[in-house]
Amino acid sequence: xxxxxxxxxxxxxxxxxxxxxxxxxxxxxxxxxxxxxxxxxxxxxxxxxxxxxxxxxxxxxxxxxxxxxxxxxxxxxxxxxxxxxxxxxxxxxxxxxxxxxxxxxxxxxxxxxxxxxxxxxxxxxxxxxxxxxxxxxxxxxxxxxxxxxxxxxxxxxxxxxxxxxxxxxxxxxxxxxxxxxxxxxxxxxxxxxxxxxxxxxxxxxxxxxxxxxxxxxxxxxxxxxxxxxxxxxxxxxxxxxxxxxxxxxxxxxxxxxxxxxxxxxxxxxxxxxxxxxxxxxxxxxxxxxxxx
Ligand SMILES: [Zn+2]
Numbered sequence: 001x002x003x004x005x006x007x008x009x010x011x012x013x014x015x016x017x018x019x020x021x022x023x024x025x026x027x028x029x030x031x032x033x034x035x036x037x038x039x040x041x042x043x044x045x046x047x048x049x050x051x052x053x054x055x056x057x058x059x060x061x062x063x064x065x066x067x068x069x070x071x072x073x074x075x076x077x078x079x080x081x082x083x084x085x086x087x088x089x090x091x092x093x094x095x096x097x098x099x100x101x102x103x104x105x106x107x108x109x110x111x112x113x114x115x116x117x118x119x120x121x122x123x124x125x126x127x128x129x130x131x132x133x134x135x136x137x138x139x140x141x142x143x144x145x146x147x148x149x150x151x152x153x154x155x156x157x158x159x160x161x162x163x164x165x166x167x168x169x170x171x172x173x174x175x176x177x178x179x180x181x182x183x184x185x186x187x188x189x190x191x192x193x194x195x196x197x198x199x200x201x202x203x204x205x206x207x208x209x210x211x212x213x214x215x216x217x218x219x220x221x222x223x224x225x226x227x228x229x230x231x232x233x234x235x236x237x238x239x240x241x242x243x244x245x246x247x248x249x250x251x252x253x254x255x256x257x258x259x260x261x262x263x264x265x266x267x268x269x270x271x272x273x274x275x276x277x278x279x280x281x282x283x284x285x286x287x288x289x290x291x292x
Pocket of ligand 1: 034035109148
């Protein structure tokens with residue numbers, strides 16, 4: 001692989017002009033869960049499959065995390081998007097059925113959670129195809145949203161996603177408003193609902209022997225989340241959460257997430273929406289702009 005390091009915007013997607021939100025809301029909140037289960041531990045490190053304690057971090061999803069999170073969403077009367085690797089859907093059909101039965105959106109999150117790699121195009125595209133097949137088999141669903149496993153992307157993958165019927169992606173970190181992907185020569189791609197890395201619970205609440213990190217408790221995390229949400233709200237952006245049931249489904253973190261979402265709900269003029277609803281809204285505004 002020869003790398004093209006020519007100075008240029010590495011993401012050629014045009015910026016979105018001002019954005020309005022439905023029902024006079026000042027900002028939007030997109031609750032996205034990544035239902036990685038064991039794939040977070042075996043996708044990029046297959047030898048972990050024989051390490052039962054290591055993979056048991058992810059096993060928490062099916063035993064406890066998913067059910068607790070679905071329960072929390074019901075209590076708060078909120079709908080979320082659950083980006084589910086195909087492997088998770090096939091390995092844990094009962095736990096995953098709860099998500100679908102509760103009316104949440106299922107998104108694509110690869111098959112085995114392999115990080116997309118431009119040096120391995122075949123494998124990357126196969127992850128997309130197998131993810132679709134598994135979600136079809138498990139739920140009879142063909143998702144329209146995609147979040148990249150281990151959060152990586154590149155032009156060929158964006159084009160492949162669009163070709164496969166993916167209408168929106170939620171992986172990039174370069175904006176506070178949704179935007180439309182475009183290739184360097186202007187071919188439109190899916191809508192991007194960018195994430196805010198401050199809302200990735202893995203950063204604060206996951207540690208393991210192989211990847212030891214400091215853990216942060218509610219005082220640090222709740223204050224950070226509220227500040228970041230309030231500031232994004234003031235700027236009229238979208239606050240995109242990157243949560244994992246194996247992290248935020250843990251007892252203390254579940255309560256912390258509940259307190260944060262109650263804060264958001266109490267704000268009032270916030271549109272809490274699924275990824276698909278945000279993509280639909282973005283496309284409605286696009287059509288209006290084109291018509292005027
Ligand atoms: Zn993931």
